[in-house]
Amino acid sequence: MMNCKRNICQLLFAMLLASPMTVTGATIDNNKKEDVPVADNGFRAGKGTFLLNGKPFVVKAAELHYPRIPRQYWEHRIKMCKALGMNTICLYVFWNIHEPQMDSFDFNGQNDVAAFCRLAKKNGMYVIVRPGPYVCAEWEMGGLPWWLLKKKDIQLRELDPFFMQRVERFEKEVAKQLSTLTVQHGGPIIMVQVENEYGSYGENKPYISQIRDMLRKSWGDVTLFQCDWNSNFEKNGLDDLVWTMNFGTGANIDNQFRRLRELRPDAPLMCSEFWSGWFDKWGARHETRPAKDMVEGIDEMLSKGISFSLYMTHGGTSFGHWAGANSPGFAPDVTSYDYDAPINEYGQPTEKFWLLRKTLQKYSTAKLPALPKAPMPVVDIPQLKLHYAAPLSAATDTMAWSREPLTFEEMNLGWGSMIYDKELPEIKESSMLTINGHDFVQVFIDNKFVGKIDRVKNERTLVLPPTEKGQMLTLIVEGMGRINFGRAIKDYKGLLGDVTLRVDRGDILTWTLKDWRMRAVPDDYASAKKAMDKAAGKLQAADQTPEGIGYYRATFKLRKVGDTFLNMEKWGKGQVYVNGHALGRFWAIGPQQTLYCPGCWLKKGENEIVVLDVVGTKTPVVWGQTKPELDKLQLEKTNKHNNIGDKPDLNSATPVAVGTMAAGNGWQSVKLDKPATGRYLALQCLDTQDGRPLSIAEIYLRDGNGERLGRDQWQVKYANSENEMGNHTGDKAFDLQESTYWQTEESAEMPHLLVIDLGKDMTVSALDYLPRMEQGAPGSLGRYRIFIY
Template identity: 35%
Template sequence: MSRFTIGEQDFMLNGKPHRILAGALHYFRVHPDQWADRIRKARQMGLNTIETYVAWNMHAPTPDTFDTTGGLDLGRFLDLVAAEGLHSIVRPGPYICAEWDNGGLPAWLFGSGNPVIRSSDPVYMNLVRRYFEQLAPILVPRQIDAGGPIILVQIENEYGAYGADKDYLQELVELNRQIGLSVPFTTVDQPEPDMLDNGSLPGLHKTGSFGSRAKERLATLRQHQPTGPLMCSEFWVGWFDHWGAHHHTTAAGQAAQELEDLLAAGASVNIYMFHGGTNFGFTNGANDKGVFQPTVTSYDYDSPLDESGHPTAKYWAFREILARYTELDEHDVPAAKEEACSLELPLTQELSLWDYFDATADWTGSQELTSTDAMGHYSGFSVYRTQVQASAQAVLEFEEVRDRAQVFLNRQHVGTLSRDQKETSLVLPAHSGGTLEVLLEDQGRVNYGPRLGEPKGLIGSARLNGVPLKNWQVSPLQLLAGGPVSQAFDGVPQQQVEVLAGPVFARATFDHPVAGDLYFATHNWSKGLVWVNGFCLGRYWARGPQQTLYVPGTLLKPTGNEVLVLELHSATRAMVSFVAEHNLGHTES
């Protein structure tokens, strides 16, 4: 069996110096039928290692489950890495950031005895221990000294930017060893003195996270770690996008020069991201540094391999640089990109969201407002309701909205409150009363900083003209799996839909005899979700920047494909359009 160690100046593979040329590829952001293709293209670019986070919250949606099937089959993913002749770096957290919902921490965690996250708090560590014990059968037999691909495991993630609990880091080290991990352990932090000091331990190998000024930042890293190989284990070659902002890009030539500077300095590298993938469903995270900013559905990241798995100009520029540091077969390259087909079809069925909701609601009552977390609903949409009697001047006010609330009175829309706009109040129609309902959207949990783990929903008090509103009911709106919504269309008559007045579901079917990906165009729509064959592609929003949703070709079949749309507001043209090119929106330039 092979052996991987950390030497005085180099990583050592079977006693010989070894440079890690890695790329980040998150299995949970890529359809599992596409894993092998993306891994192969990493090798073809010149990489010898695949790095992935492990998303605890995806594997453990409830305290009593740990799912490793389908797109969560981490063992199969690692086996595919090994089959391509590559090594693997695994970053199991438990916190991963990654612009991922709640930074990968399960939302139920925060209701389990009030744990103090990312600390040596015993309640938290007991839950982390169970998570790592569940990972052990996957990771331990796939280490390099057992014939597998794993050469490094990371402890926590950029911890120096969050805390300085050395006992916590030490407990994580001991826990990783106790479950049977024997490969070297690393940490990663931005090359700032305080972060490097707080985020690691003497026995852990420090690595850096940065995207520019490589020589300067490697020098800082060396000051804090006099021996051992230098490594940028998050070499940022792009960035992520927020709704309402621009699409981030970096010039291929500039990124390639930064990579050249890094490698010329003798360092190892992990390109973040090699292939970004997609925040399918409700998996996107958010930032809140005074303004709430949810991350878009695409996680393209302006990577060398784009969201749909095709090489970009950055891919070829990086391949040229990497060829100076590793052997490459000039004939072993990805196939040329085939243009996706364009297709337009009418929506032929529609169903009011309220009709679907009334048939599936599961109400919980309380005198005061309660978070959606309190009822065990941790993502997507919920509905709150109570009875009101509006006076001539009626102002409805909530203490806090997390994250977006469409307000209805007797099923008539009266306004929308958004966390990102810091909106908490609106006017109700004068001299009216009846059933007040709030369609509440969790737009993604904060994945970085002190707001990790905050509950979602209508938070605090609700008042009408200053008088507290009581006697609330709340129910989840079950949407993630498209199957129940699809079944609700049984018996709904077929007819061409002209316009959509939301909130409403609409449905169409189509054939796709030519294999390949599609791009769902959202320019006719306001805000909502799309499913194809029961798989949730994710959110769309007219505020952009993203203008298309990626449809993996592996979801499609030659005949009888189903597309479902939930439009929350309105669409003046009720047509489904698939276009030839992905459009991630405007850039700064």
């Protein structure tokens, strides 16, 4: 009997070895029923390695985001990743696209994440799922739905009862879609992430524990992991989860894993986000990262048996209103999520692709598959002229009157613009209008443009001319993406708080404006169509807004369809819809000047284009070109902070600290002899460790109790040198991103000076400093002097 049992066990073991799910590449048996458990160990963390069905497995994951890729192109992008040499697809699940209104879930069409995972399996790829609830991803509100903000006292990403109730409901719905697709059930999903980079938000293990418990309850026996930066992962690391690190191109890899190796010497290592490039912001240069550095980092990790996920392998596009914004301050992201990734925004291989494919071939026993045929050619479209079709206000979805101005959220408006009207008092002199307006505010008196107030520039005021009683003040407030990173994600849109007029006649007179009319304008195609249909009839007086601000339309015919890039350089600011599809935001300031229009959204014969321009244009023309324009700025002034009038005279000032930083990577702290109070920090850099241009990744200040001070109000007041072409301006020293840095120009002479306006007087006891994360910390600070004044 024993010999018979042994023979049966040997036969079963041989059958398992022969099963397509047990090979160490990424070949999956597509005929296996997903509801039949697999008789093996699934995917687990073993000693020093991950184990897939009991065999060592190195994860080579490509990050893709299904909402950023037209569904018709999903399979092509997955095949491109496989041809690159990857064995896994990594993806976020975006709460706000799946629950656009509370209790109304959508997992159909473009949102069918289960279908995306099945396509991955069909093409021999495993899947890592990251269901948040928060995802960041330069996505509107970090993936959290805007309607959470209708509850004003809500605490996001905390143990707030309402927030946790909604999270649990969402996570259950995600699990309904995906939990039967784990490897244990014959599907492709090998790991599921718990929350996302929580250490950059706070320290709250009870909260992380509850998210973990929700996922375990809904998903069953699947490997759970959490990711963070090497500088903060211990804050929230749970003992029963796999720990992974996030870092970018050029990082010192041994240093990134040093502390994890000390704490868990036998754990498998994984970089769950190896940043291939970076995201772009309106008004700043297009971000790039060297291909050589990216490939060398992946080569080093694979040579040491370290798993990775390349963020992004293909970034795609934040269509419609889904691009988010970054903080401190307010830095909205552009529509393109090209990310300088190996597969560009429209699915074509780049230099990074070919270099990385060559490297990944070294780690594959089989020849990598050929590249798939592009689903569409790239075509141009001749210039066409659009005609003014309807004013902005004709799309009004909701009108209300209120003593106090209401926010978007109070008006049940997720995205779009709000028109605020208020009759003015008689003021015989110029007055100062003061608002807290999110985000881009245009000011009109009797429909005549007076000026704008731009949150990106931290503007809050505008001088108004003398006014007569009864003149109409109109504020058109466009909301851009909600902040997706840091504590500022609780980001309301519209007018927040009082609107005042102030006159200084020796004594100060202040009017607080009350009794507002508000009109909500959603930024979707349905609203555009409503406006144009209404304009075709007779518009009422209430439907009028300043001329030129609103909807423009044209039709055009195509004999051949293909991907194209609509050039929007002649326009102001707004959204574009083609055949009802929202392409995304444009803004004349750049750097992005074209919008990607997928060929699958075009058709032979007649097509429609509608442009919503909240600023207006003098030349309403559009054309389609075969290459994108992602790096063309059209700014009113430079991004540099070198106005000599802002440079402080430090000759007679006494520094609060003088010294020399140590060489090498990692955080350092300078403790002041005694606390100092002031509104400005001046950091004077006398030299660097290696004689190269100065680079500083992050700066924090600590209060009298040793706690880090908030940086939400920080702004650069002066910097004697900034490498603007590399997007290494002074604000990168406090942008919450350890992989970005302030860097001086090659030709700039020492000493260097960075002056930061802290927003208000602060008491400071210490300064924390982080050099660049690359090997040897190039350009790290040597001798320094610190001033607080």
